[in-house]
Amino acid sequence: MSKASYFIRKATKQDAAFIWQLIWRVGINPLGLDWRRFVVAVHEHGVRIGCAQVKSHKDGSLELASVAVVPLYRHQGVAETMIREILKDHNPPIYLTCRGSLVSFYERFGFSELFELETMPAYFRRVKRVFTWLEKRKWVERLAVMVWNGE
16 A cells, blocks of 8 residues: 555544544543544545544643554554644643553654653553553553653
8 A cells, every 4th residue: 555645634523423433443542532632634535544632631731642543544654643743732741651562652752751650740640550550460561651841
């Protein structure tokens, strides 16, 4: 398959069902899916092929989340383009959680992994504690908490 031509735009209300369906399809956290926080990748033929968001938490932290690409369009730079678009429109710090196997993917954007709970905002400390408990029981892959400081 040749590299797709696509563009990134802010999501509209008409994208809400696509976002919800894609997030469920790829099996990532379906909580906090508000289309108003999303960007959408759209193929040159008008087909939506990806989405990503930045959401804020009660502790004031921002999270890059819900990065998803339709399987047919993976490995063509769609996620990378959405992430770069989001980062240029937001001020650091921005946090994220991901499977341990994805740490190197996010490092290319300047994210670095946090290992000490004290260095994480309250929301991420809570999530990390829960996942550490689950990891010890071999129920989930290791969860990494990462931060982007604009570098």
